[in-house]
Amino acid sequence: MDGGSGNIQGILLKALQTTVVIGGGIVGASVAFHLARRGVQVTVIEADEPGHGASRVSYAWINGRDKSPYHYHELNRRSQDMWRRFVDELRADVGLVWGGEMRWTVTAEGAAELKARVAELQSWGYSIREMPVEEVGEMEPGVALGDATSVSYTESDGHVDPVRVANACLARVVELGGIVKTGEQVVGLARSGDAITRVRTDRNEYACDSVVIAAGAKTPDLASMAGLHVQNTHSPGATVVTSVLQAPLFNSIIAMHTPRDAAGVLLNMRQLTDGRVMVHGGTHDGSLGDNSLEDAEMLLDETARYLPVTENLNVEEVRRALRPMPPDGFPVIGRLPTAPNVYVTYTHSGVTLAPMIGEMAALEITSGAEVELLTPYRPGRFT
Numbered sequence: 001m002d003g004g005s006g007n008i009q010g011i012l013l014k015a016l017q018t019t020v021v022i023g024g025g026i027v028g029a030s031v032a033f034h035l036a037r038r039g040v041q042v043t044v045i046e047a048d049e050p051g052h053g054a055s056r057v058s059y060a061w062i063n064g065r066d067k068s069p070y071h072y073h074e075l076n077r078r079s080q081d082m083w084r085r086f087v088d089e090l091r092a093d094v095g096l097v098w099g100g101e102m103r104w105t106v107t108a109e110g111a112a113e114l115k116a117r118v119a120e121l122q123s124w125g126y127s128i129r130e131m132p133v134e135e136v137g138e139m140e141p142g143v144a145l146g147d148a149t150s151v152s153y154t155e156s157d158g159h160v161d162p163v164r165v166a167n168a169c170l171a172r173v174v175e176l177g178g179i180v181k182t183g184e185q186v187v188g189l190a191r192s193g194d195a196i197t198r199v200r201t202d203r204n205e206y207a208c209d210s211v212v213i214a215a216g217a218k219t220p221d222l223a224s225m226a227g228l229h230v231q232n233t234h235s236p237g238a239t240v241v242t243s244v245l246q247a248p249l250f251n252s253i254i255a256m257h258t259p260r261d262a263a264g265v266l267l268n269m270r271q272l273t274d275g276r277v278m279v280h281g282g283t284h285d286g287s288l289g290d291n292s293l294e295d296a297e298m299l300l301d302e303t304a305r306y307l308p309v310t311e312n313l314n315v316e317e318v319r320r321a322l323r324p325m326p327p328d329g330f331p332v333i334g335r336l337p338t339a340p341n342v343y344v345t346y347t348h349s350g351v352t353l354a355p356m357i358g359e360m361a362a363l364e365i366t367s368g369a370e371v372e373l374l375t376p377y378r379p380g381r382f383t
């Protein structure tokens with residue numbers, strides 16, 4: 001019996017001997033790593049440097065906190081729980097840090113909303129709780145809370161350095177006999193019947209048995225060459241990175257969100273492992289698109305209102321990217337109905353989801369299985 005299923009897998013593997021993965025961001029690199037571990041001959045083609053798309057810009061908060069409805073929360077939550085094993089398998093320091101997220105409200109309406117969300121997440125089994133305001137002073141004495149009406153704290157959230165993750169995955173791909181091409185852009189896909197059989201770049205042409213499109217916000221351009229037409233929702237994002245803070249930003253948490261019901265800009269903060277602080281939010285995040293340095297400096301002034309320890313920091317860098325944002329906001333994962341040897345991994349929240357998408361994509365590609373958890377996210381919903 002075992003021999004039988006082994007044979008089918010063997011035939012599938014043989015049929016998928018050479019897989020070209022387009023895109024070396026955190027998602028594509030994770031898929032490539034998991035495929036290489038399963039014995040697939042992988043070639044990764046990355047137009048820039050690994051992780052230098054949305055992954056490098058990302059706030060990189062690993063969470064299920066802001067994910068709804070339940071099926072999407074569950075997907076993120078399960079991926080969150082896979083992160084430790086993923087990093088063990090990478091055998092590299094990728095800056096993975098745990099400690100939880102804290103936020104609070106300043107109005108009665110805001111408090112009612114926060115309490116309702118805490119109750120919902122608790123009913124989904126998420127490790128979140130309301131925290132008495134007095135407890136914040138003990139846990140995070142450096143946070144200037146002001147007159148808070150309610151506080152929430154999640155224990156299970158973390159963050160990571162997505163560029164280090166992408167590089168670690170690709171180093172393992174090479175160790176496992178795969179090929180990584182950087183600075184090379186895919187410009188065409190050649191079809192024979194139902195299948196894509198060659199990937200054309202601005203320099204080369206690669207014969208392949210299957211293709212993974214993991215090109216972030218550019219995925220729609222490539223997927224359209226294989227017959228799937230979706231449009232990336234325009235969603236520019238930015239993060240501001242400061243000079244090094246020679247002290248811990250927080251005592252115990254790893255991410256903080258300023259009150260969503262307060263006047264002014266909404267900010268998220270975290271500390272990178274080298275001491276620099278990353279600020280996400282304000283007019284850099286979304287449609288207002290203010291590109292000035294003054295704007296980034298204004299964000300730092302706002303940050304210092306909540307975290308006085310940051311008041312002497314300077315803006316070192318402003319990172320910008322378009323988010324990969326499918327039209328309905330949910331991931332697009334799976335084979336294309338228009339070209340079944342092409343597999344797409346296109347998603348927001350790709351930092352949280354990288355272990356799950358990498359492992360499940362490799363499982364589906366090499367075994368022919370259809371993982372039930374991925375049912376709501378199939379590309380077929382756009383055809």
Ligand SMILES: Cc1cc2nc3c(=O)[nH]c(=O)nc-3n(C[C@H](O)[C@H](O)[C@H](O)COP(=O)(O)OP(=O)(O)OC[C@H]3O[C@@H](n4cnc5c(N)ncnc54)[C@H](O)[C@@H]3O)c2cc1C
Binds near residue numbers: 048
């Ligand atoms: C401001 C901001 C904040 C975010 N915050 C969070 C967060 O807190 N938590 C979270 O989980 N997610 C967050 N995200 C989303 C997350 O960062 C992305 O979902 C994730 O990085 C996507 O990874 P990716 O590998 O799919 O795409 P990318 O990192 O964009 O990688 C795609 C790669 O494909 C390459 N490529 C494109 N076209 C071609 C081509 N033709 N040929 C070859 N290569 C090509 C690009 O060069 C790029 O390197 C945030 C994103 C932004 C922008």
